[in-house]
Amino acid sequence: MTMTRRNFLLAAAASALELPLATAYAQQKTVINYGGSAWLGHYPAYIGIKSGMFAANGLEVNWQSFGTSSARLGGLLSGGVDIAGTGIVSALALMARGSKHLSVIGAAEDFGKVEGLFVRNDVQSVRDLKGKKIGVTFASSAHLLVLDLLTGAGLNPERDVNLVNVPAPELTAAFQSRQVDAAAAWTPHFTKIRAMPDVRLLADDTSFSLYKQFGVTPGPDVLVARRAFATKQPEAVRKFLQTYFQAAVMLRDKPEEAAWYLTELTGLSMADQVSTIKEATWYDLGQQKALLAADSKFATGLQKLSDLLATHKQLDKSPPVREWIDTSYL
Structure with a gap:
């Protein structure tokens, strides 16, 4: 048969x-x-x-x-x-x-290493994001990661940066076309952004304030x-x-x-x-x-x-x- x-x-x-x-x-x-x-x-x-x-x-x-x-x-x-x-x-x-x-x-x-915040090569630290546009999907784990990183660096998310609500599938194009200066993404978008030239991963979820103590991502x-x-x-x-x-x-x-x-x-x-x-x-x-x-x-x-x-x-x-x-x- x-x-x-x-x-x-x-x-x-x-x-x-x-x-x-x-x-x-x-x-x-x-x-x-x-x-x-x-x-x-x-x-x-x-x-x-x-x-x-x-x-x-x-x-x-x-x-x-x-x-x-x-x-x-x-x-x-x-x-x-x-x-x-x-x-x-x-x-x-x-x-x-x-x-x-x-x-x-x-x-x-x-998944601590497949979600994170990407920046251009001229950004060396979270504090360098002051005054820049950050693309992120609001009410997501990536959004909380960004808020946590900013406050941890002494920046006010409401005054010191411009957070732009970008649906996850659109983040790659928004970052590539420079509509935003930084992008917080998860895989598969994370993998696609990471492959772009002149891009660096500033922080992933292992930098989240609760990760080391409790093992939880954002x-x-x-x-x-x-x-x-x-x-x-x-x-x-x-x-x-x-x-x-x-x-x-x-x-x-x-x-x-x-x-x-x-x-x-x-x-x-x-x-x-x-x-x-x-x-x-x-x-x-x-x-x-x-x-x-x-x-x-x-x-x-x-x-x-x-x-x-x-x-x-x-x-x-x-x-x-x-x-x-x-x-x-x-």
Whole structure:
């Protein structure tokens, strides 16, 4: 019998998950609508779909692409998205409004070296940005990084610089055409700007004030689930997490193999894709409970991050973040 590509991928995924092939085919598929984008926090979900790993674990995961985390979470609140990857900043905004429609169920990765602030070669320090235009997507992790860097250097973000709200996909062109003097971006835009001539990376997320002490970037990636869905389909959420972190292990241990699935999503060359994968720290399933435990450094860092956002007036108030963390699906 001739094996189709779909069946081949299913067989490979079944082997990766140590499932009998007959069991993989026989499992009834549960449908999960996943909200993603080309950002690296979604790589494991995309690989899980394209490789057949989710299918082998009895899940039919539908990819829905959103340009921003806020739009993605809007889809979750409306019921069109069941599970999503998101920067924590957008999730904190919902928490600050008291929304109980979502739960944080996982921590994706540490991307501290693939988000940062780019400048021209004539800028040697953050203080040299005084009087310049900085392109950044407002209400994002990159926005908080810029605010943190500026205040840390003694500059007033409202008076000493001109912050320009530029949607993430437009940052590369805005910086290249000199509409802005500096640009704060995340991958894949980070990778594209870094490749330009006469450009230097002034600071990445490892320069963020909370990073060294708590290991949190300005907007750590988390996985969130719609509570109504997770309550009705707890086993599906568990299988999703099992598979997602199986794909994360592939990213960590076999970056060249993982990159093969991703270039269509990101538009990066294979070399740049492999480099981007290697620059992130990929968490596995076994690390999740320790990361998200109520007394963990990471959970404490998320609360400190929330407090800092409120200080910078990015949130009206700082919510008690731990009330939204749910490790029962791990």
